[in-house]
Amino acid sequence: MLGRRILQFFLIFALGLLMLMGVKYGLGLSDYVIPGPGEIITTSQAVAQDYFFDTLNTLMVAVIGQCISIFMAFFVGITARKSTWAGTLIKAAAYNIQAYPIVAVAPIIFILLGDGFISRLLIAAMICYFPLLLSVIGIMAEPITDMEHFYIATGRMRWQLEVKIRAFENMAKLTTVIAGSSTLAMAGTIVAEFIAANQGIGHSIRIALYQSDLSRILTALFLIGLFLSIYQEILEGVGKRLTSGWILPKGVENEDL
């Protein structure tokens, strides 16, 4: 059975296509501006296999980039959760780095690291990590007074325990943010490929743009959306399992509550 995310994606994509067709036929536009259904089908059949592997390639980089950004966000978020001098400095540095648009920084990355895997990975991680960081800082800086008070009063509070309590209490929020950040990781990888890489679906989109071929771009968008929906579905599933495992006693399902 199709997951909720995938079903939603199909629906949104179909609506988008219908709207494009509405504009095309409403304004009498040629296939050069907006291709007709026949051309879209023919083109997608012709490029489907290549684009499938291109998208898979992009997704792999995005997943690794997201893992790195999760690690970075937690590291910075946990270190910077206190209003200490070091915490404030880390927070300021993290915010400032994000202030530079990635398209301006990307060429420097490509000059230093070449146009291969590492550059794509780094850019994906850079685009993905900031929203994660904001959420992690927000969660980690907010005390769970009821629980923490006991440990503080009994002198048993350590930083590891503090982090665990705050993560535990906000598990649903964290999993939602992580699932959502996969979109940014994918977008970051595509941007990197678009700017300079020689692989991935972003590279294919760039070639299609050069050739003014909207059918190819629509095929690429379809595959990106599909892969992303599947990945998000998996992440949400893992998040649900984690939450159930931590919070609920054995034999009790989420729905039972």
Added chain:
Amino acid sequence: MKTSNRLAPIIIVALLLVSFTGQAANCKETLNYRLKWLFNTSVVGDLYALDHGFFQRAGLTVNVKAGGPERDAIRELELGHATFGVASADQVIRARAKGAPVVVIAQLFQVNPLQWIYRGVKPAINTPSDLKGRILGVTFGGNDETIMRTLMARAGLTEKDVTLFSVRYDYTPFYQDRVDVWPCYKNAQGIMLADKLGRAGEAVQFFNPADHGITFVANSVVTSQKTLERNPQLVRAFAKALVSGWEASLMPENRNKALAVLQKYNRDTPGDLRQKQLDATRTLVLPGDGARVGTIDVKGWKQTEAIMLEQGLIPKPVHVEKALFPEGNPL
């Protein structure tokens, strides 16, 4: 609430339609002229015509808009966002192949500025066969890839005989000598690259596909079939004003005025390079074979179409000569 949800897509489509038709209506007052690329020496005549009142004297209010990699003048013509534009020949042929009603009213470059630069110390490329064993820069999907593949095919070379290197806007791989030949506009980036390498004591050479029988037409001025049919006087007036502007900008006695226009719109390029770029542009727009500015090289267009057909970039002939201004030259 439910009714408003159902109405939302209809409202969005209606707004889109209104915005497109609204733009088309505005063209009656101000004519949008979408260039292919950013303001640089390759568009000196367009800017000169604007700044020196050529359009104004023809009774036209023209808004010259910079292009860019994400801009497509032909799409803008059809959507009513522009009345005139600049497009490369391959764009025009692709668009015609997909039923876009675009027509060419003037051809700006008589010689395609797109050539390959290479270091003077490297073995000279006298024939396409000399490309064998080299690392060739191409923009995958771009018209330079089409031209290079045609050259290779003519020389009987396959991809196994050369290494194709993906080119972007960053010239570092060429500076680092990781690529043997690099595609560039000879009158724009070519001058800049030659200058940079020259300062490092390195001479450069250019490899021009036209010298080896490959004529691939470059930028031309386009409009829609509808505009041409409904308002031929407007098209004629625009083309005449534009071509006059180009001619004036390239006259040696107007050199300083043309450089002043470039200084105004393209401040980032150093003055000495702008001068060299302007001189190089003159040789490409006015090659000295008696052809006037704007002359449409029908034979060149046909060869461009034949190349695209050969490379599988269009599924069947489009008879591009039908897209060229009926008299060959608007003047």
